[in-house]
Structures are given as C-alpha cells and as structure tokens.
Amino acid sequence: MIFYFSATGNSKYTAERIASVTDDRTVFLRDAVRSRSYQYDVSRETRIGFVVPVYFQGLPSIVSFFLEKLHLTGYSDQYVYLVLTCGETTGDAAGQMAKLLKRKGITLSAQFGIPMVDNYIPMFKIPGEETINEQLDQAEEYIDDAARAIRAMGIGDYNRCAGMAPGVRTAAAYPVYAHGRSTKPFVVTEECIKCGLCQEICACGAITLFGGTPEWTKPHCVMCLGCLHRCPTQAIRWKHASEDNGRYYNPRVEP
Ligand SMILES: Cc1cc2nc3c(=O)[nH]c(=O)nc-3n(C[C@H](O)[C@H](O)[C@H](O)COP(=O)(O)O)c2cc1C
Incomplete structure (x- = not known):
C-alpha cells in the first residue's frame, strides 16, 4: 500500500x-x-x-x-x-x-x-x-x-x-x-472562466465559488499550489510573483 x-x-x-x-x-x-x-x-x-x-x-x-x-x-x-x-x-x-x-x-x-x-x-x-x-x-x-x-x-x-x-x-x-502561510496572496483575474476546477482539486476545501469565481475562505491552506498551477486560463495568481513564472503539471502522468 x-x-x-x-x-x-x-x-x-x-x-x-x-x-x-x-x-x-x-x-x-x-x-x-x-x-x-x-x-x-x-x-x-x-x-x-x-x-x-x-x-x-x-x-x-x-x-x-x-x-x-x-x-x-x-x-x-x-x-x-x-x-x-x-x-x-x-x-x-x-x-x-x-x-x-x-x-x-x-x-x-x-x-x-x-x-x-x-x-x-x-x-x-x-x-x-x-x-x-x-x-x-x-x-x-x-x-x-x-x-x-x-x-x-x-x-x-x-x-x-x-x-x-x-x-x-x-x-x-x-x-x-507552519505559522506564516496564508491564502491572502491568491488573486483571481478576469480571465477566470468559472470552470470550478480549482475548488474541485483543492486539497483542503479552502476555496468557495461565488458566482463561479473562487474565493479563499480559509485563512490557511495546505499551500500545495494546485489551484495556481492547474487553472486552465492562468487566472489564479500569487500576488504579482507568479505571473511570469510559468505553470507546471508533470507531463508524464494523468492529472
Ligand atoms: C509550498 C511549497 C514549498 C516547497 N518547498 C520546497 C523545499 O523546501 N525544498 C525543495 O526542494 N522543494 C520544495 N518545493 C517543491 C516541491 O517539493 C516539488 O516540486 C515537488 O516535487 C512537488 O510535488 P507534486 O508535484 O507531487 O505536488 C516546494 C513546493 C511548494 C508548493
């Protein structure tokens, strides 16, 4: 196992x-x-x-x-x-x-x-x-x-x-x-297509959809960054930092 x-x-x-x-x-x-x-x-x-x-x-x-x-x-x-x-x-x-x-x-x-x-x-x-x-x-x-x-x-x-x-x-x-992670840096741009994937994959139920758009309703999350990486339109960002840093999912395995 x-x-x-x-x-x-x-x-x-x-x-x-x-x-x-x-x-x-x-x-x-x-x-x-x-x-x-x-x-x-x-x-x-x-x-x-x-x-x-x-x-x-x-x-x-x-x-x-x-x-x-x-x-x-x-x-x-x-x-x-x-x-x-x-x-x-x-x-x-x-x-x-x-x-x-x-x-x-x-x-x-x-x-x-x-x-x-x-x-x-x-x-x-x-x-x-x-x-x-x-x-x-x-x-x-x-x-x-x-x-x-x-x-x-x-x-x-x-x-x-x-x-x-x-x-x-x-x-x-x-x-x-352990003490400093926060969901505050997540932002959503107008490129959000309201697909709900972020909420579906969230490891800890930190995301609630309002009118289809995600909001992080928990102050802390696992910080796995799955929502950030897998958003199909890259509408989820980490403050300004991740804009040019690309997105990743291991290409050798099915999500
Ligand atoms: C919040 C966070 C912190 C990380 N810290 C480290 C780290 O301390 N050292 C390191 O080598 N990689 C670090 N990484 C990179 C991940 O451990 C690495 O990319 C991992 O293989 C991702 O696994 P996954 O694709 O199964 O989610 C960090 C990633 C995240 C999201």
Whole structure:
C-alpha cells in the first residue's frame, strides 16, 4: 500500500512508478482526507509506503494531519518507507515523518529523496520543456533505484537530497510554513472562466465559488499550489510573483 499526496503530479508519478514495480495499490491522501478514511487494514501488506512532496524543508500539513488520524490495523512491523519528491533539498522532512510515525508505534525503515521539477512558483520559474524533460529523465533514474531498494526492502537512509545540515535547514524554513502561510496572496483575474476546477482539486476545501469565481475562505491552506498551477486560463495568481513564472503539471502522468 502506498499513501501519496501530490498537487502537480511529481509525487503521483513517483508513487505510480514504484507501485508498478512493487505491485502495490496507491491511496491519494487528498481523497482519503475528504472521505475521512483513516483506517486501513495492512495485515496482508508487505510494504507500506508514503510518497509526498517537501514543503519548506518539511512535510505538507495534510500529511501530518493524515498521520495523526491514521489507524493501521494489522500492523506488525512491516517495512515502512518514505519517498520525498523535491525541487532540490528535503532538509529533515524524513525526521518529521519518523517522529509522527513513532507516535503511532510505527518504525520508518527507509527514506529516499527524488529531485524533480520545483513547483514553488512564488519564488522560482518553471523551466522550459527541454529542461523539464532532462530533470524528469534524471528523476526516473532516482525513482527506479528507489523502487529496486523498496522491492528488496532495503533498510536505511537512501536520501541523497537532504542537503547540508538538514536539521538546521528545517528548523529555519519550516516555521515560515507552519505559522506564516496564508491564502491572502491568491488573486483571481478576469480571465477566470468559472470552470470550478480549482475548488474541485483543492486539497483542503479552502476555496468557495461565488458566482463561479473562487474565493479563499480559509485563512490557511495546505499551500500545495494546485489551484495556481492547474487553472486552465492562468487566472489564479500569487500576488504579482507568479505571473511570469510559468505553470507546471508533470507531463508524464494523468492529472
Ligand atoms: C509550498 C511549497 C514549498 C516547497 N518547498 C520546497 C523545499 O523546501 N525544498 C525543495 O526542494 N522543494 C520544495 N518545493 C517543491 C516541491 O517539493 C516539488 O516540486 C515537488 O516535487 C512537488 O510535488 P507534486 O508535484 O507531487 O505536488 C516546494 C513546493 C511548494 C508548493
């Protein structure tokens, strides 16, 4: 069983590629949280995986929320692994995960890091098609290495993207996400075609449509940026920052 969260497809692609090697089923955390599905029977599972993106050198809030609620019946020290997709560095996101799992009596057996396309457009530009393809080709090598290790149930720290002083990085960056994130910077332009996709895909019900146009009615969201990236007319913007920074969805996986 592989639990994954993904806004722009990198982690979905990674989870599905690993699942094809390990012959496991995948569970999308957004849908699990929406349907309040927190209990899973893992008695027949050999491996339990989590594939999630890194936010501010730590875990997306939906992942910690899900883990607090999660109840695994039939858990008996199976192999549990974490795959972090990132733009460049994961910091100590795996340490956060290990702590959350420990509270549930679950041991993290192995961790992996996969550098992919960085979707944080409030700060970075999405590269051109050629660079995206190069980055995804390289990511595939990392994913296939990880999948082989996972199939063999290799134990340990396989993450080559933690960066220097991962604990310090997380301690410095994560509070900005944990305490400072806000839906205020989202703006909608008149290019909005009132399709409602943003509300449909929102991971945490932060969007309400008024006359078909989105408004962020929650002060905080997961900050996955799915609405920003997937708006078909790019009518959703992040203040002025994202106007020229492009949009991204992993071209190798179905949304
Ligand atoms: C709010 C936010 C914060 C991010 N912070 C980091 C980070 O600290 N380090 C990093 O390497 N990438 C960071 N990223 C990039 C994502 O981790 C990366 O693009 C990931 O593969 C996206 O996964 P997805 O396509 O499954 O949503 C961040 C992205 C977002 C949206």
